[in-house]
Amino acid sequence: MKNMKNFHMSSEEFRKQGKQMIDWIADYYENVENYPVLSQVKPGDIKNQLPETAPDESESMDQIMSDVNSILMPGITHWQSPNFFAFFPSNSSGPSVLGDLLSSGLGVQGMLWATSPSCTELETRVLDWLVNMLQLPDKFKSTSAGGAVIQDTASSAALSSVLAARERKTNYQTNDSGSLGNLVAYVSSQTHSSLEKAIKIAGIGKNNLRLIEVDENLAMRTDLLENTIQEDLQAGLIPFFVCATVGSTSTNAIDPLPEIGQICQKYQLWMHIDAAMSGTAAICPEYRFILNGVELADSFSFNPHKWMFTNFDCNCFFVADRSVLIKTLSILPEYLKNQATESGAVFDYRDWHIQLGRRFRSLKLWFVIRNYGVNGLRYYIQEHIRIAQQFAEWVRSSSEFEVVAPAPLNLVCFAHRNGNDFNKKLLETINSAGKMYFTHTVIGGNYVLRMCIGQTNTNEEHVRKAWETIQQTANELIQKD
Ligand code: PLP
Numbered sequence: 001m002k003n004m005k006n007f008h009m010s011s012e013e014f015r016k017q018g019k020q021m022i023d024w025i026a027d028y029y030e031n032v033e034n035y036p037v038l039s040q041v042k043p044g045d046i047k048n049q050l051p052e053t054a055p056d057e058s059e060s061m062d063q064i065m066s067d068v069n070s071i072l073m074p075g076i077t078h079w080q081s082p083n084f085f086a087f088f089p090s091n092s093s094g095p096s097v098l099g100d101l102l103s104s105g106l107g108v109q110g111m112l113w114a115t116s117p118s119c120t121e122l123e124t125r126v127l128d129w130l131v132n133m134l135q136l137p138d139k140f141k142s143t144s145a146g147g148a149v150i151q152d153t154a155s156s157a158a159l160s161s162v163l164a165a166r167e168r169k170t171n172y173q174t175n176d177s178g179s180l181g182n183l184v185a186y187v188s189s190q191t192h193s194s195l196e197k198a199i200k201i202a203g204i205g206k207n208n209l210r211l212i213e214v215d216e217n218l219a220m221r222t223d224l225l226e227n228t229i230q231e232d233l234q235a236g237l238i239p240f241f242v243c244a245t246v247g248s249t250s251t252n253a254i255d256p257l258p259e260i261g262q263i264c265q266k267y268q269l270w271m272h273i274d275a276a277m278s279g280t281a282a283i284c285p286e287y288r289f290i291l292n293g294v295e296l297a298d299s300f301s302f303n304p305h306k307w308m309f310t311n312f313d314c315n316c317f318f319v320a321d322r323s324v325l326i327k328t329l330s331i332l333p334e335y336l337k338n339q340a341t342e343s344g345a346v347f348d349y350r351d352w353h354i355q356l357g358r359r360f361r362s363l364k365l366w367f368v369i370r371n372y373g374v375n376g377l378r379y380y381i382q383e384h385i386r387i388a389q390q391f392a393e394w395v396r397s398s399s400e401f402e403v404v405a406p407a408p409l410n411l412v413c414f415a416h417r418n419g420n421d422f423n424k425k426l427l428e429t430i431n432s433a434g435k436m437y438f439t440h441t442v443i444g445g446n447y448v449l450r451m452c453i454g455q456t457n458t459n460e461e462h463v464r465k466a467w468e469t470i471q472q473t474a475n476e477l478i479q480k481d
Pocket of ligand 1: 088153154155192245247275276277303
């Protein structure tokens with residue numbers, strides 16, 4: 001033992017470096033507005049500064065952090081900048097970062113109840129809180145036949161729902177004997193691409209995915225949904241799954257949940273609701289209406305990692321009948337057998353999703369909900385929606401710009417009246433200046449800009465400045481022509 005080498009970081013060094021790291025992050029948050037929001041580097045710029053081989057000898061944390069500052073930071077796109085208006089947000093907060101740090105520190109792998117009872121039981125409790133916070137039906141609570149689980153992303157939740165739906169429809173035959181090949185799923189033309197991916201992975205086949213057209217609000221047309229189901233039935237196919245979206249990625253469109261739910265019940269189809277970003281708004285009583293009809297769903301998922309101040313990754317997936325999900329995904333090799341599992345008195349969350357191992361994600365969510373309180377969370381969601389609506393008003397009152405899709409919550413799709421090429425140039429010019437970051441979508445062949453407000457610290461001033469910059473940049477482009 002005398003000659004044993006030690007390459008581990010000492011406890012004393014860990015303390016010192018840990019404190020410095022928290023200071024680094026706090027400084028970053030204080031100064032985040034000084035960075036160009038969209039990273040301005042070219043492909044290869046970062047990789048070319050990194051050595052081709054790993055170091056043989058130990059390097060100090062000071063050396064490592066110096067490279068973080070000089071090499072990596074220019075290649076960061078600043079999602080936590082209040083001037084980040086692109087995609088959907090992936091916001092964060094102090095309590096969330098601290099919860100995630102504690103989760104890393106504990107280093108728990110919570111695949112089974114027995115591998116850390118707190119990891120499972122805190123998760124169950126926090127998810128039951130969310131049922132109350134979002135006013136979801138009691139069937140999604142752990143105390144009923146349903147329950148919920150934290151997954152990494154909405155994509156994984158979608159895949160889990162497709163698999164459970166497939167198994168329920170085929171009486172668990174697909175798991176045993178392979179895909180039947182005649183199951184059919186339904187989404188709208190606006191549904192997130194993760195559903196198409198789930199359908200491919202689940203062996204349903206892209207050709208058995210029907211993209212239902214949308215109405216003028218970009219919401220699924222239920223008359224077309226029902227017609228398509230009937231046509232498929234007549235052709236001898238087996239409809240089994242519908243995904244309804246609350247807050248589509250492109251425009252925040254909301255599908256008619258009650259009508260879709262009734263159709264699902266009539267034809268015995270699994271109804272999944274994807275409310276990845278917008279679900280969070282339902283914690284505010286005045287926006288809870290977006291989930292009317294959720295009582296008809298078999299599964300529902302939303303991402304606190306988008307808009308609920310809980311850093312990536314954290315998706316909450318609720319099911320009305322957990323036995324279907326568990327029967328679909330459960331596997332019990334000898335080495336995982338243990339008394340608690342055999343007693344049937346516990347949840348083993350590894351049976352509720354694709355992978356086996358799992359992080360202690362509920363910690364950060366618990367920290368966030370407790371530290372903000374539900375009223376604190378509501379306050380910021382209401383504020384984001386208020387300033388998004390204010391932005392929409394400014395756009396509507398301008399003679400040069402127009403709002404091009406309904407803006408029910410925190411996303412406003414807008415365009416300059418000068419047409420597609422101009423809007424594309426406008427977006428590129430604004431993003432390359434680095435002061436703010438927008439992304440685009442295409443609606444009815446028109447290239448439009450998206451203003452999505454959901455970063456933790458975005459306030460009215462940021463949005464006012466963004467609107468001024470948009471107008472000014474458009475005027476400059478017109479003058480240059
Ligand atoms: N569903 C919707 C409506 C989304 O907007 C997104 C991503 O933005 C997803 C699903 C996929 O999210 P995730 O990255 O959690 O898989």
